[in-house]
Amino acid sequence: MTATDTVRPLTAAELAAVRADFPLLGRTVRGGRPLVYLDSAATSQKPNVVLEAEVDFYEQRNAAVHRGAHQVAEEATAAFEDARSAVASFVGAADDEIVWTPGATAAINLVAYALGNATAGRGGADAERFRLAPGDEIVVTEAEHHANLVPWQELCARTGAVLRWFGVDDDGRLDLSDVGSVITERTRVVAFGHVSNVTGAVAPVETLVAAAREVGAYTVLDACQSVPHLPVDLHALGVDFAAFSAHKMLGPTGVGALYGRRELLEALPPVTTGGSMVEVVTMTETTYMPPPQRFEAGTQMVAQAVGMGVAAQWLDELGMGRVAAHEREIAAELLKITEIPGIRVIGPSDDRDRIGVVSFVVDGVHAHDVSQVLDDRGIAVRVGHHCAQPLHRRFGVAATARASASVYTGVEDVVAFREALAGVRAFFGAE
Amino acid sequence: MSSLEQMYQQVILDHAKHPHGRGLVDPVVGHLAAESHQVNPTCGDEVTLRVDVDADGTVETVSWEGQGCSISQASTSVMTELVTGRPLAEVADLDAAFHALMASRGKGLDDDAALDALGDAEAFTGVSQYPARIKCALLGWAALKDSLARSGALADRPGGSDD
Structure with a gap:
């Protein structure tokens, strides 16, 4: 720091x-x-500006985003996408690397289920890189919030992958004395919290990212407790995916974000399907939009997303x-x-x-x-x-x-x- | 008396420090007996409770192991004292009265007979002002009800239905 x-x-x-x-x-x-x-x-x-942003959205700009050619719809879409830019720049990401989710739990589940879908053959040749086979390993830590543990247990159960984890020392810090024996050639995913919600300890992201990269594993960072409290630059950290929620960073409930490196989001199959995320739909098959829209099926939590953008700006202005x-x-x-x-x-x-x-x-x-x-x-x-x-x-x-x-x-x-x-x-x- | 003192009355603190019925007891051969494990998932408090009902439908012993806050420990202790040696029909009435007390939002019960029957358990009236703690007070009672149902003792007795 x-x-x-x-x-x-x-x-x-x-x-x-x-x-x-x-x-x-x-x-x-x-x-x-x-x-x-x-x-x-x-x-x-929540600060006043966040509360006012939601009220203002409903009073002045409420309309369906990304559809409709009328003025209010244009303004709603602009507010929604401006919020995405604000959140992206707040965490050092590109705009199209930020996917709105209902929260961090949903964001982590999105990654886990997308990997499961890829394993089931969805996403075509692009998604083959995500396929898990029995005996592949997913690494977490003993310090995880259940939201960054249970989705991986479930993914293991669906794919035959094996869950491994780093322990915690008596001081509550991750015990990485055996990094090389936990993160191995069999490791496909390394999922860990940036900051523990219990101990407050900051994880050594560099060490874990380096170890994961060396074996070609994807990193998933639970950034819920870091983004509201520390300067976080996801590109600089070099993680592949990250999840965080608005409500812990002075924003509204019901909205959060998934960060994914662009080339990974582009290759990842969708999880929740339906309206707003499709290109061509016939009675037998469908093609999907590029990210982030591919992962944003159905009507989004627009007013809350706008509030999250304002929260990010509020924190940015303070520094x-x-x-x-x-x-x-x-x-x-x-x-x-x-x-x-x-x-x-x-x-x-x-x-x-x-x-x-x-x-x-x-x-x-x-x-x-x-x-x-x-x-x-x-x-x-x-x-x-x-x-x-x-x-x-x-x-x-x-x-x-x-x-x-x-x-x-x-x-x-x-x-x-x-x-x-x-x-x-x-x-x-x-x- | 402040709300906090109403909640942590001396009788509750005493029961929490020296709980009755702690330590699982082997059931008498020939009695209907069963065990129930209950957890409060929000805080991880847990209790494993064993009940032993004799041939006449009287609760012979209640014994338990568990860990948790003073409210859950004291409530399980008070309950143990209250239901030991009682016929199942009375146990069902006590269970209903205690649930009613917990739903009273700190007001207590109007029914003097029910209050008399509850004895020391009336001290938990203060707990009912705190929605987050009512579950603590009911943990042992949930284990009792479940273990009685599992024991088969409720099957054919008048007044011994689930509720």
Whole structure:
């Protein structure tokens, strides 16, 4: 994160201006307490410009996109495609390398099902490169969110491919000591999270991409927790596919994006078929449009896509380097919970290559009960396995509590959180 | 009393710390017995509960293993005390009363007889104000209902239907 080392974080005045832009942060909870929102890794709050963009679209530009020759349809199409450009440039991709999806889960499933379709012979000669055979291997990690694990289990079950994975060390970082024995000539796909939604650790993308390239395997990056918090340039990272959702990056729910390198998307067979993605349809066969439209069957979530584009622009204007620098300060504040007796952090306890996502257990108090006491003080954290059961099993716990930051999180939020957390064990008589 | 204190009443904290019925017990030979494993998929809490019903249709023992939050542990403990030694028809009534209590959004029950029957379980009224925690309180009850159904003890007894 060299870039973030040299970039200055937000000033107090800038942070106040940012926070004022998020209406929900102004509300109170549980009998008038100010809300301390530390659950941004689950979903982020939305700035006014995103909310207004959706309203404006419905009030002024709502029409079917990519069809109809009337003026409103033209404007709707322009808004939809401008949003695609904004999202593409935000992550260092070309416009036609961004496919709208209902979210990151759908984006990863799209890749997995497209590979399955190629294996079934769909997509013709172009798609032969994607075919999987029994004994081929798909590599994931023990740290994955279920959304980047279960689709690969299913693809293995359908094709006879074998799932392998990298483990996690005691500090919550990927154990890549045996890269060459996990990623081998049999590996066809390497799917991994850029940043863990549990530990906050940033994966060594370069190492994994280099190893995958050496054996001709495709890389699939779950970028849900990196794109909202770090500068991300997908071309520079060199991954083949990437998935991320709008709702974690200050955008609306119901929309996300799949990035695919152009030549790969061009060769990939479609998954969901129907209207809007076809060229010529007869009663017996159909030809498909080029990407990204080939992967966007049916009416799209246009207003939400427009909102996602505005969210990307909002973050771009602030500068992701500065966002990362700010959140780095917040992460350091969050990590101070290790000074409270009886608190154990699941994940790196240092702030190197990690973001402001901190999962923890409290000695003698179940995570549910921890979050209930915090909630009583107006502090919102996530509790449970965070859709990462294998990772929790690795650490011998069924559930953790997780505090996570975003660009609008302030040091005061973390101070309130730490104060409330310090009283939890006494409340349950666990001291 | 704050909402939080209403939720974590002393009786609940005590049961969570010293739960009743923990540790699976072998069933008596000749009794109807069965086991049920229930999980709360949102948090990974789980309970494995075994029930043993004697020839007269009385719950002889309830025993269980599990891990989870204080609400799920305490609720399973209170339930164990409540239903042990009771005829199946009464167990069904208690189950219905506790479900009604959990659906009361913190208001409790008007039915004094039902409240009396619930005993310590009335302490969970505060939990019913928190939709995310109601499932925790019902985890053990779900395991009881399922294990009774599996045991075959409900098959031909009046008042012992599934609901």
